[in-house]
Amino acid sequence: MNREQARLELDATTLRPRDALPEARAHVESDPSLAAWLNERTALDERISDILRDEMSVPADLRERLLASAKAPQAASRRVQGWFVPSLVAAAACILIGWQIMVPDFKGLPAWQAEAMPALAKLEMGMTRLDQQSPDIEALKRYLTASSLPCPHCIPDALAKIRTFGCKQIQVAGRPAAIICFDLGGGKEAHLIVLERAGLPDAPQERQPELAKSHEWNLAAWSDGTQSFLLATKADVSALKKLLGMA
Helix, strand or coil: CCHHHHHHHHHCCCCCHHHCCHHHHHHHHHCHHHHHHHHHHHHHHHHHHHHHHHHCCCCCCHHHHHHHHHHCHHHHHHHHHHHHHHHHHHHHHHHHHHHHHHCCCCCCCCHHHHHHHHHHHHHHCCCCCCCEECCCHHHHHHHHHHCCCCCCCCCCHHHHCCCEEEEEEEEECCEEEEEEEEEEECCEEEEEEEEECCCCCCCCCECCCEEEEECCEEEEEEEECCEEEEEEECCCHHHHHHHCCCC
16 A cells, blocks of 8 residues: 555545554655644544534434335425435535635735646545655656656755655646645645746746745745746745755
C-alpha cells in the first residue's frame, strides 16, 4: 500500500479509525505529514457530523410512512420525497459549510492567486486527489509534458532537490495550471503552481519573488520567462526563503 492508497483508506474511515487497514495506520505512524493531514480531515468530518446531527432530524412517523410506501408505492413516493429531498439539500449545504470552515477565501491576493489557493488547500487536506504520484520531480515533469500541461522549465535549486508527492491539473485565470507537491518533512508540505504568463493579470515580477501571507499560508510569487509561479507552504517564512535560495 503506497501513501496515496493509505490516504484514501484513511479518508473513508475518519470517523471509524478502527476500520482502517493496519497498513494505512502504519503509514500514519511513520509519515508525519500524513498524520497532520489526517488530523485536519478528521476535524472537518467531525464538524460536518455535528452540523448534520444538529440540523437534521428523522420524522417521528418515518416507520409508518415506509410501511405505507410498500402498500402504495406511487403515492408514498411523493410523500417520502417531501422529506427526503430537503434532507439531501440540507446535507449538501452542511458539507459545503464544512468545506468553507476548513478552506477560507483568499481575498487580498491577486485574483489568479486567490483563485488558485482554494484548489491547493483542498488538495493538501485530501478533498481532491493527485493526478499523478511520484517522489521524483523529473518523473512528474515528464508526465506534465506528455499531458500537454504547464511544466516548470526552471525552479529554485533547493526546491528541485526535495522529494515530491505528485502533481495535479487545475484551472487558474481561464488557463490550465499544474500543482506540484513537495515533502518538506516534519509534517510540512510545499506546493508549486505553474502556469503560462502571457496575458496573466497581475503577473508577478521577473525572478524577484514577491512574499505574502494569507491565513496560515506563506506565499512567494514570481515569473521566469514565459511562466509564472506561486509557491505556498504552511511552514514558516524562513523555510520558504530557504526554498527560494533567499536565506
